[in-house]
Amino acid sequence: MIRHTVCFALKHPAGSDAERDFMDAAMVLAAIPGVVRFERLRQVSPKADFDFGFSMEFADQAAYDAYNVHPDHVAFVRDRWVLEVERFQEIDYVAH
Secondary structure, eight states: OEEEEEEEEESSOTTOHHHHHHHHHGGGGGGSTTOEEEEEEEOOOTTOSOSEEEEEEESSHHHHHHHHHOHHHHHHIIIIIHHHEEEEEEEEEEOO
16 A cells, blocks of 8 residues: 655645635545545644645555546646646555
8 A cells, every 4th residue: 555645735825716716626635536535624733834735545556556647646646737836745554
């Protein structure tokens, strides 16, 4: 199992319609085959410099690789992520 996580800050004002629209648009990722336990998260620790996170799981590397090249993922990154995310940190985990 691979857990793919990303924490990020948006360019949009907090609580804005644009912020909500971005988070709603991200639900397209949950429908991509192989994605399990997709979560949209709000970061609450004062120790981190990010506002949101996405977390999802994949059964194996093949499922994760398929997700990365899936047209809906590619389109979301191109049309939303690149334009609206100010900064991010991506971390992928496997059980130890």
